Amino acid sequence: xxxxxxxxxxxxxxILDLSRVLAGPYCTMILAxxxxxxIKVEMPGTGDDSxxxxxxxxxxSLYFSxxxxxxxxIALNLKHPDDRATLEELLGIxxxxxxxxxxGTMEKLGYGWExxxxxxxxxxxxxxxxxxxxxxxxxxxxxxMVVQGMGGIMSMTGQPKAPPTxxxxxxxxxxxxxxxxxxxxxxxxxxxxxxxxxxVDVAMLDCQVALLEDALAAYLSTGEIAQPQGSRHxxxxxxxxxxxxxxxxxxxAGNDHLFSLMATAMARPDLLENPKYKTNGLRHANVDxxxxxxxxxxxxxxxxxxxxxxxxxxxxxxxxxxxxxxTKDPQVAAxxxxxxxxxxxxxxxxxAGNPIKLSGVPERTGHAAPPEIDAxxxxxxxxxxxxx
Amino acid sequence: xxxxxxxxxxxxxxILDLSRVLAGPYCTMILAxxxxxxIKVEMPGTGDDSxxxxxxxxxxSLYFSxxxxxxxxIALNLKHPDDRATLEELLGIxxxxxxxxxxGTMEKLGYGWExxxxxxxxxxxxxxxxxxxxxxxxxxxxxxMVVQGMGGIMSMTGQPKAPPTxxxxxxxxxxxxxxxxxxxxxxxxxxxxxxxxxxVDVAMLDCQVALLEDALAAYLSTGEIAQPQGSRHxxxxxxxxxxxxxxxxxxxAGNDHLFSLMATAMARPDLLENPKYKTNGLRHANVDxxxxxxxxxxxxxxxxxxxxxxxxxxxxxxxxxxxxxxTKDPQVAAxxxxxxxxxxxxxxxxxAGNPIKLSGVPERTGHAAPPEIDAxxxxxxxxxxxxx
Numbered sequence: 001x002x003x004x005x006x007x008x009x010x011x012x013x014x015i016l017d018l019s020r021v022l023a024g025p026y027c028t029m030i031l032a033x034x035x036x037x038x039i040k041v042e043m044p045g046t047g048d049d050s051x052x053x054x055x056x057x058x059x060x061s062l063y064f065s066x067x068x069x070x071x072x073x074i075a076l077n078l079k080h081p082d083d084r085a086t087l088e089e090l091l092g093i094x095x096x097x098x099x100x101x102x103x104g105t106m107e108k109l110g111y112g113w114e115x116x117x118x119x120x121x122x123x124x125x126x127x128x129x130x131x132x133x134x135x136x137x138x139x140x141x142x143x144x145m146v147v148q149g150m151g152g153i154m155s156m157t158g159q160p161k162a163p164p165t166x167x168x169x170x171x172x173x174x175x176x177x178x179x180x181x182x183x184x185x186x187x188x189x190x191x192x193x194x195x196x197x198x199x200v201d202v203a204m205l206d207c208q209v210a211l212l213e214d215a216l217a218a219y220l221s222t223g224e225i226a227q228p229q230g231s232r233h234x235x236x237x238x239x240x241x242x243x244x245x246x247x248x249x250x251x252x253a254g255n256d257h258l259f260s261l262m263a264t265a266m267a268r269p270d271l272l273e274n275p276k277y278k279t280n281g282l283r284h285a286n287v288d289x290x291x292x293x294x295x296x297x298x299x300x301x302x303x304x305x306x307x308x309x310x311x312x313x314x315x316x317x318x319x320x321x322x323x324x325x326x327t328k329d330p331q332v333a334a335x336x337x338x339x340x341x342x343x344x345x346x347x348x349x350x351x352a353g354n355p356i357k358l359s360g361v362p363e364r365t366g367h368a369a370p371p372e373i374d375a376x377x378x379x380x381x382x383x384x385x386x387x388x
Numbered sequence: 389x390x391x392x393x394x395x396x397x398x399x400x401x402x403i404l405d406l407s408r409v410l411a412g413p414y415c416t417m418i419l420a421x422x423x424x425x426x427i428k429v430e431m432p433g434t435g436d437d438s439x440x441x442x443x444x445x446x447x448x449s450l451y452f453s454x455x456x457x458x459x460x461x462i463a464l465n466l467k468h469p470d471d472r473a474t475l476e477e478l479l480g481i482x483x484x485x486x487x488x489x490x491x492g493t494m495e496k497l498g499y500g501w502e503x504x505x506x507x508x509x510x511x512x513x514x515x516x517x518x519x520x521x522x523x524x525x526x527x528x529x530x531x532x533m534v535v536q537g538m539g540g541i542m543s544m545t546g547q548p549k550a551p552p553t554x555x556x557x558x559x560x561x562x563x564x565x566x567x568x569x570x571x572x573x574x575x576x577x578x579x580x581x582x583x584x585x586x587x588v589d590v591a592m593l594d595c596q597v598a599l600l601e602d603a604l605a606a607y608l609s610t611g612e613i614a615q616p617q618g619s620r621h622x623x624x625x626x627x628x629x630x631x632x633x634x635x636x637x638x639x640x641a642g643n644d645h646l647f648s649l650m651a652t653a654m655a656r657p658d659l660l661e662n663p664k665y666k667t668n669g670l671r672h673a674n675v676d677x678x679x680x681x682x683x684x685x686x687x688x689x690x691x692x693x694x695x696x697x698x699x700x701x702x703x704x705x706x707x708x709x710x711x712x713x714x715t716k717d718p719q720v721a722a723x724x725x726x727x728x729x730x731x732x733x734x735x736x737x738x739x740a741g742n743p744i745k746l747s748g749v750p751e752r753t754g755h756a757a758p759p760e761i762d763a764x765x766x767x768x769x770x771x772x773x774x775x776x
Binding site for chain 1: 389390391392393395396397398400410418422441442443445450451453454455501505513519520521522523524525528529530531532533534535536537538539540541542543544545546547550551552553554555556557558559562563566567569570571573574575576577578580581582583584586587588589590591593594595597598599600601602603604605606607608609610612613614616617618619620621623627628629636638640642699702704705706707708709710711712713714715717718719720722723725726734736737738739740741742743744745746747748749
């Protein structure tokens with residue numbers, strides 16, 4: 001039956017989600033936003049490890065909650081025969097199984113890709129792990145911090161000559177979750193095109209390498225090793241955070257025209273006449289002096305005042321928002337990027353919304369609260385009966 | 389015709405790519421890795437702005453090159469009647485058009501979504517912009533730095549009480565590129581399922597909000613504003629970078645069991661007996677003292693020595709690799725995450741590989757060099773004749 005024009009892309013797709021904590025659940029959250037039904041299989045008693053991660057409201061983890069709304073939960077012990085039988089029935093009705101165990105774990109449980117693919121040739125298998133199914137580190141455990149360090153991003157983040165600095169979010173996990181989502185969608189398309197089901201093998205370390213922008217190619221061709229630059233861009237100036245009378249301000253005047261608009265808006269024609277600032281190359285070569293020169297003026301007004309002046313002049317700029325300010329931003333609200341969910345324990349749970357806006361496809365409203373462990377057992381078991 | 393099992397998922401799909409610099413080209417690079425044919429439409433003369441971004445080898449930009457290999461180029465002036473006619477023919481044979489202009493630009497050119505959708509009802513439209521098609525900032529220009537500042541990630545990255553720190557790669561653009569890829573793949577699946585073609589509208593700012601992990605939910609429920617933590621995890625200890633005899637070391641001992649393995653491997657049973665370190669909660673509360681205590685021992689050996697000792701004991705750990713070290717890592721090599729391309733100007737161009745590994749689908753070898761402007765005009769025009 002053809003999908004309706006208003007249907008979200010993955011309506012009718014069932015995801016069996018054995019993953020926990022972050023990379024896997026982030027992927028299945030996006031798949032749920034795209035319309036899939038996500039059935040979370042959790043260990044009886046404790047469930048997803050992230051249920052134990054703070055902060056908590058009335059005993060319920062906000063960390064778990066922001067990743068697992070709009071999903072259903074069933075508790076199954078993958079070593080117990082009855083529960084294994086249920087799992088196998090669920091595998092039989094699923095389109096995709098997702099897991100982020102260490103490579104080898106699913107094989108030990110008897111659910112490795114080879115076994116499953118032989119038994120269920122249409123089942124797509126999506127896996128995220130620290131290092132992937134192959135290579136010398138394959139069986140090692142990894143955490144976000146480990147791959148942020150190994151993958152090079154930490155060596156490029158931070159103030160110059162300061163200690164190594166972590167990206168403030170778990171980009172090791174989130175990067176893998178995004179790439180796993182891309183791989184699973186590619187696999188779903190391939191299956192729909194008649195190409196059969198595949199296993200998608202995504203490694204956190206590989207994804208870090210894929211996020212290095214030009215740093216790899218630059219080093220391998222020129223020998224230059226990328227260094228942390230604080231808030232500065234490695235090639236462009238002015239393109240960084242500046243200090244104002246009350247806080248900070250990003251100015252990104254990436255070419256001569258924008259630099260000229262900026263200098264005019266700041267009532268600083270001398271910046272345009274200074275031979276040291278004639279071209280982007282010269283501005284970048286004299287970036288310290290340019291910062292000092294600009295801040296003489298920028299420190300005379302507040303960030304709010306400068307935003308008004310520079311935005312009116314068409315100069316790309318913005319505040320350095322803390323999380324409280326992000327939640328109050330009118331653009332964030334207009335784009336529906338914070339959604340409210342009524343949760344029986346938390347009350348009003350507010351989480352990030354779906355950044356993928358599709359024309360003619362209404363955004364989901366009335367989200368399901370993040371499930372308690374095993375909360376949806378009956379509905380899930382009914383699904384088996386319906387589908388078989 | 390059914391796709392073969394070895395085919396990459398998007399074989400047979402044609403992407404018309406009007407995008408430039410980073411978010412759009414990063415998306416189409418991934419789509420090319422998944423098997424799509426990507427036709428890059430560039431401004432005659434100057435081409436993609438990033439062709440002017442250093443570093444250069446023999447006049448060719450490495451920045452441009454690492455994002456645009458395995459793509460074809462045709463130069464078209466979208467304001468010139470003959471070139472517009474060619475573009476319209478290309479739109480007629482494409483499955484997807486991708487652009488990352490400021491919202492409104494495509495409408496001014498006469499190629500807005502409404503117009504195109506009416507004329508070509510099967511054409512999928514993928515757009516990435518700073519703020520998206522809607523909301524009060526929609527028409528504003530944005531650059532990576534601006535959305536990193538506005539979206540909150542900068543407020544969580546850096547050393548405590550230090551100036552705001554940029555994530556060392558352009559996560560504002562890369563995040564949007566990944567989400568745009570997900571949206572386009574969702575749209576391709578939807579079209580294949582009979583749901584018609586849609587426009588995918590992805591905003592850089594929205595994607596930053598979607599990458600904040602639990603920070604939004606935590607603030608909105610508890611009032612706690614996430615702060616930069618240097619290299620530390622906000623909830624877990626030991627889980628950070630430590631100083632060794634010669635450099636740095638990440639240790640991620642996220643639970644009591646791993647902490648015990650670590651203390652034993654370090655020959656520091658006193659750490660296990662110290663009541664201040666009994667639980668993760670206590671270790672986190674005493675994280676400064678724990679760091680000092682651990683570094684007394686860690687500073688007695690090199691990072692290399694500690695990696696051997698801790699890996700043998702099963703403690704998650706890793707080096708803080710600079711880009712040079714990343715390129716020499718045996719796991720990176722084993723996963724084929726650096727690929728070599730013979731480029732007529734650069735010689736041996738080396739770029740990041742494809743992190744999406746699909747069982748039974750051979751990885752592409754023999755990549756096409758990043759094109760010169762208009763290099764593939766004839767082959768592209770032939771394609772029109774074949775398909776019409």
